[in-house]
Ligand code: ADP
C-alpha cells in the first residue's frame with residue numbers, strides 16, 4: 001500500500017497517542033492529514049498601528065517589547081503575564097493568561113508581529129493572548145487548524161510538513177491533466193496542497209483554495225454522474241403504458257394543476273421504461289406533491305407492483321398514511337404503515353403481510369428500508385422531503401428488490417444550477433404553480449420591541465377560532481440568549497397567552513409524545529403550538545393560520561419559507577411574523593426578501609445571490625458527503641466549471657476505468673461511500 005494511505009503513526013514523532021488524537025479529528029492516514037486544511041489564517045502582513053487598531057477585534061500590530069512585568073497569580077490560580085510593547089509611536093499592554101511558556105519566549109527589545117484581540121480602557125489599549133512571530137521570520141501567514149485536546153498548531157504544522165514532504169518526494173500524484181488545468185485556470189495539485197498549508201501570500205491561498213474546492217466539486221459531480229450511469233445499466237420492471245388510471249385521477253377532490261399533470265406524465269413515462277426511474281420531484285410546500293405520489297402508487301398497484309413511500313419523520317409518515325389511505329383505499333389499494341414505534345408484534349405482522357404481498361403501498365420512516373423488511377414485488381420507491389436523506393440512504397433503498405423505480409420529493413426549491421450539482425444523479429420534475437385559490441402567506445418582519453403587538457395580532461386569529469405556531473430556535477435555555485421552546489412556553493402561558501391552550505413540540509420528545517401533541521393540534525384541541533423546526537417538514541393543519549418565528553435571523557431563507565408553508569394551507573388569510581433584533585444589512589435584506597416573495601424558487605435564487613453556494617453545500621440537509629473546502633470557498637462560476645469538467649471526463653471514460661483516471665477514481669471513492677462506484 002502506498003505510504004500516503006498508511007496510518008499517521010508512520011510519521012516521525014507521531015505515536016499511538018497522537019495518532020488517536022488525530023483520529024478524533026477524522027484524520028487516519030497521512031493523506032487525511034494533508035487534507036486537513038487550515039480553517040483560517042493569521043495574516044501578520046496586514047499590520048496596523050496601535051492607534052489604528054480596532055478595539056474589540058483582532059488586529060495585527062508590529063510591536064517591540066519595551067519591558068516585561070513580573071508574573072503574578074490571581075486568587076483563582078490564573079497566571080497573568082504582562083508586557084509593555086510599542087509600535088514606535090504608542091504603547092500597548094500585551095497580556096497572556098496561563099501561558100508562561102509563550103511569555104518566556106518574548107524578549108525585551110525584540111520585535112514581533114502580534115495578532116490578537118485589542119481592548120481599550122482608561123489606562124490604554126491591551127492586546128490579549130496574542131499569537132506572535134518574530135519579524136525576521138519571513139513567513140507572514142500562519143495557518144490555523146482545527147485541533148483537539150493535546151494537539152497544538154505547531155505540532156499539526158510540523159506533521160503536515162512531514163506529510164507533504166513525503167508526498168512530494170515519494171509519490172506526488174495529480175488528478176487533473178495539464179489540459180484541464182489550463183482550461184479552467186487551476187494550479188497543480190501538489191502546488192495547491194503545499195500552498196494551502198504553507199502559503200507565500202494571500203493570493204497563493206486563493207489559488208490553492210480554488211484548485212482544491214474545484215476538486216471537491218468535481219468529485220461530487222463525478223460520483224453523481226457515475227451513480228446515474230450505473231443505475232441505467234440496471235433493468236427495472238417495465239409497467240404497461242396503456243394502464244388506465246383516469247377513474248382515480250377523476251376521483252381526486254380537486255383538479256390537478258398543469259404542473260402536477262406534467263409531473264405525473266413524466267413519472268408514468270419513466271415507469272413504463274425498463275431502465276429504473278431516478279427522478280426528483282421538486283415543488284414548493286403545498287404544491288401538491290403527495291397527490292402526484294398517489295397517482296404513481298396507483299399506477300404501480302394496477303401493474304401488480306408494490307410501492308414504498310418513505311418519510312423522514314414519523315409524524316409525516318402517519319400523515320401520508322392518512323392522506324393516501326383516503327385517496328387509494330376506495331379503489332381497493334391496500335395501504336399499510338410501518339414505523340419504529342409500533343409494537344414488535346404489530347411490526348412483525350405487517351412485515352409478514354408485506355412479504356406475502358398483502359399490501360400494495362407501504363408507508364413509513366426509514367424502518368421500511370431495514371434489512372428485516374422483505375417485499376414481494378417492490379417496484380417503486382418514493383422518498384418524501386428528500387433532503388433529509390443522505391446519498392447513501394438513497395442507494396440503500398435502491399438495493400431493495402430488483403432495482404426499483406425511484407422518485408424523490410423535495411420541498412426545498414433550489415436554483416437549477418445547484419439542483420444539477422446536488423442531484424446530478426437524478427432527472428428533475430418541477431411543480432412551480434400552486435393549486436388555485438391558494439393565498440400567499442402575508443409576511444411581516446418586526447423587532448422584539450413590538451412583540452406585544454405581534455401577540456395582539458396572534459390573539460385576533462385565535463379569537464377567530466384559528467390556531468397558531470410559534471417557532472423558537474432552541475429547546476432549552478442556553479448561554480446564547482436565543483429563545484427556547486420550554487421557557488418561552490412557561491412565560492407566555494402566564495402572560496400573553498394565559499387564556500389559551502398551549503403545547504410544546506420539539507425534537508427531544510419521544511415519537512409518541514410528538515404524535516399525540518400533533519394529533520391534539522390537528523384536532524383543534526390546542527390553540528398554540530410552541531415548537532422548534534420539527535414542524536418544518538410537511539405537517540398539514542389547515543386551521544393553523546398564523547406563525548411567529550422568533551430569532552428569525554437564525555434561520556435560512558428557504559427554511560423560513562418552509563416553516564411558513566405550514567400556515568398557508570387553509571382557505572383563509574394567513575400570516576407569518578418574523579421577529580429579529582439583528583440589524584445587519586444582510587439580515588435586513590433577507591427579511592425584505594421574505595416579506596416580498598412567496599415563491600420558493602425565487603427565494604432560493606436570492607439566497608444564492610446573497611450568500612453564495614457555500615451554505616447549500618454546508619447544509620447537512622442535502623445529505624451530501626461532507627465537504628472540506630468547497631462549502632467555504634466556492635462560487636457559482638467554479639461550480640459550473642466543475643460540472644462542465646465532470647461531464648467531459650465522463651463522456652471520455654464513463655466509469656473512470658482508464659488508467660490515467662485512476663487517481664481521480666480513488667478520490668471519488670474516498671468522498672462517497674465505497675459502494676457507490678463499485
Ligand atoms: P406538498 O406535499 O407538495 O407540500 P401536498 O400534496 O401535501 O403538498 O398538498 C397540500 C394541500 O393541497 C393538500 O391539502 C392537498 O389536498 C391540496 N392539493 C393538492 N393538489 C391540489 C390541487 N390541484 N388543487 C387543490 N388542492 C390541492
Ligand code: MG
Pocket residue numbers: 286289290384411538
Ligand atoms: Mg408534502
